[in-house]
Amino acid sequence: MKLIKTVTAKNGEELELWHSETLAFTPALAPFLKIYAEIIEKNLTLPTMAFKNSNRVTWAKNKDGRVVGGICYELIPETATGWLVLSFTDPEFRGIGINELCHEIYEKDCIALGATNLGSVVSVENTSRIKSAAKVGMIPTFYRMYKNLK
Numbered sequence: 386m387k388l389i390k391t392v393t394a395k396n397g398e399e400l401e402l403w404h405s406e407t408l409a410f411t412p413a414l415a416p417f418l419k420i421y422a423e424i425i426e427k428n429l430t431l432p433t434m435a436f437k438n439s440n441r442v443t444w445a446k447n448k449d450g451r452v453v454g455g456i457c458y459e460l461i462p463e464t465a466t467g468w469l470v471l472s473f474t475d476p477e478f479r480g481i482g483i484n485e486l487c488h489e490i491y492e493k494d495c496i497a498l499g500a501t502n503l504g505s506v507v508s509v510e511n512t513s514r515i516k517s518a519a520k521v522g523m524i525p526t527f528y529r530m531y532k533n534l535k
């Protein structure tokens with residue numbers, strides 16, 4: 386785990402931005418899982434395990450040591466894609482630019498790893514995530530088609 390820098394969020398709160406080459410054994414894991422469960426319960430993602438211990442993660446921590454948000458991702462070498470697994474923000478801290486702050490570190494790390502593009506899957510119903518992705522230059526290019534056979 387490595388402290389990258391200290392920044393100020395839109396609400397004036399000072400945050401530390403951290404990075405780890407693995408999601409496992411980081412303080413970001415529990416908040417990541419809480420938000421992942423939230424979006425599953427809201428039917429904003431398929432109920433699958435789309436992440437792994439070896440995913441990379443960047444996160445924001447406030448002065449109280451609380452992880453308030455982050456981005457979990459991986460590099461897909463075959464397509465040189467920095468694949469965003471989950472952008473997660475604690476509900477209490479939404480709307481203050483945490484995703485944008487973490488996205489900068491995610492993007493720089495992916496470039497350093499050889500990525501030539503970034504990608505993710507976002508539910509068409511997850512309008513807040515679609516808006517936050519647009520703020521950092523990510524736009525929809527395809528819809529993933531799905532049919533439940535149950």
